Amino acid sequence: MNIAQPVTSEVNGVAFSLLLPSETRKLSVKQIYNPQMLDTLNNPVKGGAYDPALGPINARDLCSTCMLDGTKCPGHFGHIELPCPVVNPLLWNDTVNTLRGMCFYCGYMRANRKTVMIATAKLRLLHKGLVKEALDLDIGTLSKKKATGASRGDSDKDEAVEDNTFEEDTDSQDNLSVTQLSDRLRKYCRRAIRKAADIGDYKQTNVNREVSNVIKWITEECRKSKFCRNCGARNTSIRAVNNTSILKEAHSQAQ
Ligand SMILES: [Zn+2]
Ligand SMILES: [Zn+2]
Known part of the structure; x- marks a missing residue:
């Protein structure tokens, strides 16, 4: 790479998300377990919130993680292991x-088990940025159509015919069992994700809006009745x- 020639770059988007507990532990340089921060001489206590591993509290002190002094150390993350589940505010x-x-x-x-399964499949598609496929997905579509190779028991053949060949099925929505619906949802999602494997230019705002709509829909379905x-x-x-x-x-x- 020739550093004499500037390389133009453009930020296409920024996304924020929550860290998983495993990611938090990976970022952390020290587990904080000591409720005491300073000893009687005002020195940082090991395992406390002022542990030297997180960065020095005085400008002349050296950081035990990066070995830089207090003016240059950027500071480091620690973490606290909570003894019981706590809701993220x-x-x-x-x-x-x-x-x-x-x-x-x-x-x-x-909510009805089938409704939950469809909502889950929609969220799975939206997670991949497939807004249209998620919007098109409903139990009516899945009940009317099925792949011609579905009864052959050969997954490769099933995949081959799924892409282009559909025929009307006599199954009605009521007759579609949970197992059948699960099978069709799995194939629908797998086919859609495989077709759009290279997608990367979708608008995150559209995805977020549809995710909110799906969550709102399934929440309302769940709260329709106390039974x-x-x-x-x-x-x-x-x-x-x-x-x-x-x-x-x-x-x-x-x-
Ligand atoms: Zn440091
Ligand atoms: Zn129940």
């Missing part, structure tokens, strides 16, 4: 809304208190 509303659509008896979302569509159990309400606690209300005597 940024995801508080999403967590409460999701819990309001959950069944506390069988552990599934309260779970999977196990039939009647669920109680969820109450969020001061953005700190989530309470499950008890069944009343009349119920």
Whole structure:
């Protein structure tokens, strides 16, 4: 590379996302476990929030991670292992809304199982930037059409005919079993993702908007009734208190 010739570059987009716990641990240079920060002589305590591994607190001190002094060390991330699950404050509303659509008896979302499967498939497609394919996906489409090779039991042949050849199927929406729907969703997603393997110029804003629409749709489906569509159990309400606690209300005597 000839550094005498400037290379033009253009930022096409910026995306923000949350770190996974594994990514946080990889970024961290030190686990913080000591609630005490300074000792009696005002020196940093090992494992505390001022641990020297995170960067020196005085300009003349050397950082134990990068060995630079306090004026040049950029500072380093540490992490705290929480002893129990804690809701991320940024995801508080999403967590409460999701819990309001959950069944506390069988552990599934309260919506019809097939609806949840379609929403999951849509999100999977949107994760790959396939907005049109996600919008086109509904149970009516999957019920009307199926690949001609679907009954042959040969996955390679199934794949070959899926791309171009479809024929009307007599299955109605009610007759489509969960297993059949799962199979068709899997093939639909796999085919769409394979066809668009090189896609990279989609608009993230469109994807985010559709992701929000799918989540809103499935949340509304889950909250249509207090009765779970999977196990039939009647669920109680969820109450969020001061953005700190989530309470499950008890069944009343009349119920
Ligand atoms: Zn450093
Ligand atoms: Zn249930």
